[in-house]
Amino acid sequence: MLNESNSNIEKAEPLIYQIRIKGHLDRKWADWFSGLSITSLANGETLLTGPVLDQAMLHGLLRKVRDVGLPLVAVIRMEPEQTDGPDVKP
Template identity: 35%
Template sequence: MPEETVRQYLFDRPGFYQIRIVGELDEHWLAHLEGLEISTNPWGKYQKVTQISGWLADQTALSGLLDLLSDLGRVILTVERIETDEEV
């Protein structure tokens, strides 16, 4: 397998992610998401969907964020890694 292909699948590389959850996050939890862009808008059949987007250091950071959202009882609608030429 070419080296470029292998590097695409490394779990320890930064990535730009977009996550959508049902509802709004309490102001208290926004501090835990420092450095990420957060917006709340209607989406599909949902009146309020919070979109969290930004760079995460690696898949472990993504997992930690998803665990936090799950612990808060939030329904996770989408998790998407956005391909970009930009690097952190």
């Protein structure tokens, strides 16, 4: 049985996530990371930034980070006003 709150749920817009990893990735990895933008930082870290459709996609991206073998530093869901550019604070 479908409950009333579920019937009113519309497909949500993807959320923007920023995944920070230790080490640098070449931009050629962007396709493997579902088109996320790749930004190398001066502090030796890389930011993967872009839309994530749902939690399953987020977990898939985190598995890929694990598979690359670079340490995960942070996962941040960006607020809409923060999506103008990557957060490059060390």
